[in-house]
Amino acid sequence: MLNPSDFPPVPWRNGAGTTRELAAATTPSGGLRWRISVADLARDAPFSAFPGTDRLFTALGALRLTVNGTSTGLAAGEQLRFAGEDDVAVALDQPTRALNVMTARGVCRAEVVLRSAASPGEEGAVATVDLGERVADVFVTDLSGD
Template sequence: MTRVQRFSRATLPVTPWKNGGGTTQEIASWPQGAGLDSFGWRVSIATIAAAGPFSVFAGIDRSIMLLEGDGVRLFTHDGRIDRRLDVPQQPFAFSGDDAIDCTLLGGASNDFNVMTRRGQWRADVRVLVHAAVIEAAPHGVLLALRGAWRLNDEACTEGEGLQWADAAQAWHAVPESEDARLVAVRIVPA
């Protein structure tokens, strides 16, 4: 049986960061209840409210995407990474092994984050603007970024989404408004 759960950004619990620089709203992680040192994959929304270093996650592949706000600049002190995250809905992939620093480009921003344990899981992160078939994946998250969507038989409006774990699921995603945007995350074995 496919285990699909609805969620809303408005009701996700908010957890402050240890360094005080922001907060996280976890959408889903697997296995359920796994901590930051033992998850196979994790999808969340973070509010970055202050400059500072990103947490290092050894052995983790990461993808981050600006949702709202002025954005941030991500960089390593050796110059290998220097990326402005100031255009919404443009995923940027990087290694959690890297010691990344972050500066704000204005005020606080909200970012969509996907983390997968390298060698176990891999994430495909896409932003959809047109009707599409999202191929089956054993795990995943769909979040309406803007407008309304029909996801198989489920209706989702801005800020609402679906997540599933440990069950192969494919989706027919159909926008129901002109400005609709949907982030689709498929998590598959590496």
């Protein structure tokens, strides 16, 4: 099980926040296949662009995401998918965190299942993330046939 506190925070590409990269896999050519991270959201901020990726964002506390001009409020545990090149910003009432799974478009698709830490997990997760009282099982489906 991956515990985000065991990983050092690193700055976002755009310097507007920090994240903790927990696990990643690459394609045979060395490109990103998938990446699992937990972002420390301390203030309102724009997200970094990741062209060619799809993102599955799971809020771990209440927040608002604006994606290409459309604002969506998310409660803890709610998810939103968007493209890595979309114009995205987060607005907060208080600091929180988010689980972010990025996949190479057309190569993989991610699913995140949140459960109680006391509940058993499902088989086949590529990673399990300790979120305190909750646990996230991350599943990645190969779309490429490799």
